[in-house]
Amino acid sequence: MIGNTNGSGPYVMGIDYGTESCRVAICDLRGRPIAIASTAYETTHPRPGWAEQNPEDWWKALQASTHKVLANAGIPASAIAGISYDATTLTLVAMDEKGEELRPAIMWMDVRATEQAARAADSDSVAKLYNGGGHSPAIAEWFPFKAAWLKEHEPDIYARAAHLVDAPDWVTYKLTGEWTTNINSAALRMYYNRAQGGWPTDFYETIGVGDVFEKISDRVLDLGQPVGQLGLIPAQLLGLRPGIPVAQGPADAWAGQIGLGVLSPGSMALITGSSHVLTGQTDTEIHGKGFFGGYSDGVMPGQFTVEGGQVSTGSVLKWFKDNFAADVVSAAEKVGLNPYDVLNEKARGIRPGSDGLIINEYFQGNRTPYSDSKARGIIWGLSLAHTPAHMYHAIQEAVCYGTAHNLRAMKAGGFDVERIVACGGATKSRDWMQMHADVTGVPITLTEVGDAVVLGTCMLAAVGAGLYKDLPEASENMVHEIDVIEPNQAVHDEYQFYVDKYCDTYPQLQSMIHDMVDHEAAQK
Structure with a gap:
């Protein structure tokens, strides 16, 4: 294009x-x-x-x-x-x-x-x-x-x-x-x-x-x-x-939400990148523990926006690539490949749950469901059988687990997500998008322009210039859906044990992590 x-x-x-x-x-x-x-x-x-x-x-x-x-x-x-x-x-x-x-x-x-x-x-x-x-x-x-x-x-x-x-x-x-x-x-x-x-x-x-x-x-x-x-x-x-x-x-x-055409109730936008943002619209003022909202008029006048978010997602994968995969990066660059594609290939055969390895991706704090800026990453379940590929795969799963955790909080508050429309860097990996669908159990729609953030700004520019009367009209003409990734029900069922363990992890270590963060802050 x-x-x-x-x-x-x-x-x-x-x-x-x-x-x-x-x-x-x-x-x-x-x-x-x-x-x-x-x-x-x-x-x-x-x-x-x-x-x-x-x-x-x-x-x-x-x-x-x-x-x-x-x-x-x-x-x-x-x-x-x-x-x-x-x-x-x-x-x-x-x-x-x-x-x-x-x-x-x-x-x-x-x-x-x-x-x-x-x-x-x-x-x-x-x-x-x-x-x-x-x-x-x-x-x-x-x-x-x-x-x-x-x-x-x-x-x-x-x-x-x-x-x-x-x-x-x-x-x-x-x-x-x-x-x-x-x-x-x-x-x-x-x-x-x-x-x-x-x-x-x-x-x-x-x-x-x-x-x-x-x-x-x-x-x-x-x-x-x-x-x-x-x-x-x-x-x-x-x-x-x-x-x-x-x-x-x-x-x-x-x-990104605008560029995905999520302008009315019924869908949830998933904007991926250094972080993950989940955001959608409601006609009523929904509130609940573990997510943000509803915010009045924040995207569409007269509607309410519901939000969940993960502070560190793509940035944790980048942290792993930059610090623990120098050999992969070097080899990939020599043959003109994307290092993430090589890492994805190495991790492809690892089964759900990464052979018992659980990671919490709170490397830069947790936005939802805990809203805890002192949260930090956790890795547990390591054995001598685990490899760097397991670590990479477990980080990918951690991001998906965090998304599922947010959706659980929203559902408890009355916002049941039946359809996700996704954009951003994670959508470049079909395997990782399939993992998101399998872990959450929610179908994921992809649009023609994967870079929905810049498309959204172009839609706003068209409305501001009077080329379309409003955002819904701009969306009708500028957003085009091209694919739906359906969850594999058997894999989804298998993942629920690991999602439960992920959700149970941080509350048990929260006070210790806070003590560590406070101790380190005092050393500066």
Whole structure:
């Protein structure tokens, strides 16, 4: 589907700021990518549990990717009729009055604000928040706690910050010069509830950042709504024409949900990558223990979004590849193969359960069902019969077990998932997708454009430019289902013993792991 064209358009451009790179896609109005280009940037981990990136690297990467994608597409810049974007969330960016960044961005996966989140959890205010029905968690990854950490540990930066924004709203400013707060970040990561009057100011005051609203734009926009026009200077730097309509974008996972066409109740989007996100829509406000939601208006106006997530999934496989499979990587590179394909082949004959090896993939904490930023990975059941291939296979299974654990929590809360629509890096492995289906027992639908995140941003661009009236119409024309992976019932039944053991593991070791995390933190 990707290739040169001499067409005059109209085309739309989608920008995806993921954890590892900035990707830019140009799509036609049938949702077919004309070209995609990517530029990587670095994540640093100054301390355990911390993760930072330099926004200057983001901006340079966008310039490089935009120039590459235009060259690869072979179309004039004048053919681009609309732009939208996504970025990781909640990735906190502190900016001064001139719109210049004051420090590295505190990434979505960063859990340094554990103490601030615990402070909120110790109060009764959390249970009163709209998005939990008494189960609402205080997550160290989320906005108010990172803002509180910044105020307490870097007070000078906090005082100088005229704007504290999530990464998608950083993109808004860089492209248009406008300060907005996107409804997706606000509802899902900042405790905003339009139906209940907006910001829970008393909750923010409880954790010591009641003054942060001076640094947040009160212009809260729905997804796909026109934000402004591409400014002259960014247009020159990106090689685009100024004045292109720019549409409000979301966090990356929810751009993926849009790109999968999961815009109404009945399906669940599974967005895979460095992490896993499970997200779907309901007509009613569903709450329950072990998952997030329902968030009002966060994706579609008038609906509620339900969410579950695994912090470390693809990133744990990458950790294994980078640290324990140097021989595989070297051999694969010599013959032009993908190292993951070689690892998948080595693990293919291992039976379900990896011969009794269980891994919990909580290497960077647990988002759901425990909402525990102090969680860490666990490996048990090792014997002298286990090989590196067993470890790799068990990590793949761990990710699937974590997905199944999340689905169990949602089902207990009244959200029974009967159909998953998946996208992202994991979908490149048919075996791993089959494992997801077998472990969860849920059919998995694949769409024509596996890179649903960039497709979602292109759909938003089309709506913002007036090329489609709304997201459902854009979905009808731009999202095309191509395959369904059905679970093997016998394998599913066999896996349930191991899923049970996986689910039982962390609660038994949680206090010991917390002690270890606290001890190590005290050594720094």
